[in-house]
Amino acid sequence: MVDLNSLLYPRSIAVVGASTQPDKVGGMPIRLLRELGYGGRVYPVNPSAAEVQGLRAYGSLADIGEPVDLAIVAVPASASQDVMAQLAGNGTRAAVVFTSGFAEAGESGVRMQDMLARSARNAGVTLLGPNCLGAMNLRERMFATFSPIPLSGVPPVGEVGLVSQSGAFGAYAYALAREAGLGLSHWVTTGNEAGLQVADVIEWLANDPNTRVILAYIEGCRDGQRLRQALAAARAAGKPVVVTKVGTTAAGARSAQSHTASLTGEDAVYQAVFDAYGVHRAHTLEEFFRLGYVLSRGRRPAAWQRPEGSGAAAVTPLAIVTVSGGVGIMMADRAEQLGLPLPPMPEDAAEVLRTAIPFASTANPIDVTGQVVAQPRVFMDAIAGVARSGAYGCVAAFLAGGANAPRLWPELQQTIGALSEEANAAPLLLAGIVDDDKRAWLEARGCLVFREPGHAVEAVATLAQAAALESARDTSSETGPRREARLRDLPPETTALSEYEAMGLLADAGVPVAPHGLARDADEAVRIAEGLGYPVVVKLCSREILHKSDVGGVALNLADAQAVREAVARMAQAVAHARTDGGAPVPFEGVLVARMVRGWGEVMVGVRRDPVFGVVALAGIGGTAVEIFRQTACGLAPLSRAQARAMLRDSRAAALCEGHRGNPEVDLDAAAQVLATVSQLAAELGERLDTLEINPFIVTAQGLVAADAVVTLRPDHRTAS
Template sequence: MVDLNSLLYPRSIAVIGASTQPDKVGGMPIRLLRDLGYAGRIYPVNASAAEVQGLPAYSSLSDIGEPVDLAIVAVPASASQDVMAQLAGNGTRAAVVFTSGFAEAGGAGVQMQERLARSAQQAGITLLGPNCLGAMNLRERVFATFSPIALSGTPPVGEVGLVSQSGAFGAYAFALAREAGLGLSHWVTTGNEAGLQVADVIEWLAHDPNTRVILAYIEGCRDGARLRRALAAARAAGKPVVVTKVGTTEAGARSAQSHTASLAGEDAVYQAVFDAYGVHRAHTLEEFFRLGYVLSRGRRPATWQRTSGGDADAVTPLAIVTVSGGVGIMMADRAEELGLPLPPMPDDAAAALRTAIPFASTANPIDVTGQIVAQPRVFMDAIANVARSGAYGSVAVFLAGGANAPRFWPELQQTIGALSEAADAAPLMMSGLVDDDKRAWLEARGCLVFREPGHAVEAVATLARAAALEDARGDDAMEGQAQSDPHDDLLRDIPPVATALSEYEAMRLLAEAGVPVAPHDLARDAEEAVRIAERLGYPVVVKLCSREILHKSDVGGVALNLANAQAVRDAFGRMAHAVAGLRTDNGTPVAFDGALVARMVRGWGEVMVGVRRDPVFGLVALAGIGGTAVEIFRQTACGLAPLSREQARAMLHASRVAALCEGHRGHPQVDLNAAAQVLASVSQLAAELGDRLDTIEINPFIVTAQGLVAADAVVTLRADTHGAL
């Protein structure tokens, strides 16, 4: 793990390129540090001034006479290499480089940035930037930034760490955190990431005792393994991570790349990474801070184990107590979308409510109606009864403008105060019109407050997910290593320059991994093809076998539903003849390995399962509706390989493959756990093959009464990586 203590807990700070004018890039850090209470030593470095903003100036770093923990560098890009050499000579431990004109400018800027990064690494200097807005530690009053945003006030000191690749986003987020009263521990912007990446900051914050929740803005990632390690560290520490990831469209990805010279990968792959490590994803700024608010201040709800289809899921039953039937229905709709059960009100609590208000609804949502104005105690009793009933993990309350009613607020205070001290009470979420003072009072007692009723329900779901992840930490399937490769005998015969397996080799590989494949064999002449067909039983499929032809149907290399020996002979002959005239891209004849003869598998649906190599995150497993439909509907889900069976099962649901397995229009139900195990086995095989593998695609997997059966397989390899096995 990269050590950020010198960056965020420096005892001394030198400002290289310090300006006598506080509003300049080289002047603002000194003004912030002095005005906002930094207690360490500040060394302005300016060769042409004896004093900078009331502090003695130094003509060079060496004149300081002692090492400094942190250097803030505000000099032109062309001078950065000389400054880095001075920092190395001084023993400086960390540097923030504000200057732009590096990799984001292209050309010579890329080379300059590479030299800067090498120099920092060789000197053991933790480098933040270049082209960044800097960093802050709110608790220690460290303001290593040229943004004036903190001059207007700072957020309260808290336990939320915020890291952003974008300086502009970071500054705006700082202002929004201040406006929302969200307490920050640290604030870091990484810019071009020549040294520190967002991942490094996340990993450090995962170990920081002053941080409980991490908010991150990401445009792209160049080192997927680094990000995965950071997210795993946060999960192991029980610290929720909220991410806003931009560049989700092709246009957005291009913009992100030009903005920070980062590599924005496919959004589905990023989502798979986030899902694997329990990251909470925010799609708007409002949601970004709302999730930070919820996770940093909300009490985790209780969960129950619910068994369905042989699998146990953790669920949080929710009680909705409302003064409006319509809003209650809206909240109930959102609860159902989020998978929060709504059990009916317990009998004794329901009887008490109906006795007081006969026309109240005691189902869930629980509608006490507008009678709260006249009978506020009834509303409070309903809240207290469900909160302490033991039937619910959390309670969401909609009180409209009731908190402002003179008779209502004292009653609410009494109820919330008592529930906050009761060990057996479920946590509460409140929605309604509540002024700042009342809101602060409620939040101090663990009751979060929202204007939007649906947000109260979403808060319960977010906290329930966080609780489930915390319970499961240390059991992260993604951190397990694949078993040693059992397929070396097969691949040893494949030349290092080969870029694909023949289908026969691919099917053999799958069968060895425990993946169900259609009964088949390899024929090297027409008569052998007939013998295999008669052994398997008609009808059969005959397919051309060659490592150099992946799309067999393009050359007439697939013959389906062959019912007799002559049809098999004819198909084999056509394929041999077709290959005879083909040449590879380099002009050599295409090798003809024979024909694969397989039993014709019949079913009622087709599934695509595959693994491909992502340039950032490595091997990614995919599943979706197969056949030609995969190109039309693109209804796929993905996850990082290797997958556990539970992760594979979730992908089958997300891609709607599960619907094919559940039986419809008279078809029998397929064991979904067995189908998930097939996907998990393919992903495990991919992980075992490691660096040699490029892609595995099985399309289609035929859905049959006996389960999924692979009817076609393509395996492509990375050339000249044979030694990796």
């Protein structure tokens, strides 16, 4: 883990390029540090001034005469190398570089940024930036930024750490956090990330005792393993991470010779990463801060469960108590969409409510009706009854504007005050119109408040997921390099396996494949077919032609020797006219003869090597339907059997295993194990693997059977060199 203490807890700060004008980039940090209460030493460095904003100025870092924990660098990009040399000589441990004109400005800027990063590494300096808005530690009143926004007010000190790749987003998020009263611990913008990445900050915040929740804005990621490591650290620490990831279109999907690459866009891979580590994803700024509010202030439900599904959030039994039947239905609809169960009101509590208000609804939602105006105590008894019943993980109550009613507020205070002191009472979330003072009182006792009733229900799902995260265990499989050598034996320029080679690789790994053999001519093909038993399939076998059907290279349901001979002849003739991408003739490698597998459904399983995050698995309904419906699920490989089972359900491929129209049910756990085995194999094959796709896996009474396989490779640059 990168140590950010010198950056975020500096005892001394030098501002290199310090300005006498407080509103300049080199002047604002000094103004903020002085006016907002920073307690450490501040050293302005400006060779042209004796004093800067009332502080003695120094001609260089060396003139300070002692090491400095943090340097804020506000000089032109062309002077950055000289400043970095001074930092090395001064013993400075961290630097924030505001300056732009680096990688974002073209090739010359890229070279300057590379030199800056290299100099920082050699000097042992933790580098933030360049082209960033800086960092803040709210608890220490440390403002290493040139943004003037803190002058308009500082958010309360809290337990939410915020990190953003974008300075503009970071500044806006800071202002919104202040408006929302969301307490911040740290605020960091990473800019061009020549040194620190968002992942470094997430991992540090995961280990920071003053941070409980992490909010992150991400535009992209160059080091997927680093981000996975950071998210794993947050999960291990039980600290929820909320991410806004922009750039969600399929523009990042690579085109390749398989469905696997074209169906898994960049955003699907990011979502698989977020699902794997329990990250909460926000798609709007409002949701970004609402999730931060919920996770930082909300009590976790004691009773929760995780439904089956690779990206499914954990759920908890919910009681909805309302003064409006219509709003109660709206909340119940949202609960059903989120998979939150709504058990009926326990009979003893229901009897109390029916006795007091005979026309009240004691189902769930529990509708006390407008009678609450005349009988406010009944509404509070209903809330307390379900909260104490043990039947619910959370209680969501809709009170409209009742919380501000003089007669009802004291009753609400009494009830919530008592429940907040009871460890076994379910957490309460309130929807309605509440003034600021009452809201603060409620939140101080763990009662979250929302204007939108649906948001209260969504918060329940979020809190259940957080509770699951805090007790999570890593269920991923372990892999070893058992099969990597098999690909290393191939010529370095090989870009694909023949289907015969691919099927052999699968069979060696324990994946069920259709019985088959390789024939070099028609006579051999007939001998194999007769050994397997008719009907058979004959397919062209070639490393060069992967889409065999495009050249007439697939013949199905062949019933006798004559049909087999004719198929082999057609395929040999097709190859005679084929050319490689380089224009060379395609050699005839033979045909694959396989038993015709009978089934009632097709599943597609694919694995590809994502350039950022590594091996990614895909599953869905197979055959040509995969292109039509594009109903797939994505996960990080290797998969555990539970993860594979969830992917089959998410993609609806599991429905093919459940038996229909007289077909027997197939063991879904066994089908999931096949998918897990394929993902394990792909992870073990090493850097040489590009894609591995099985389409179709035919669903039979005996389980899934691979009927076709494509394996594409990346050039072996190590061997080639």
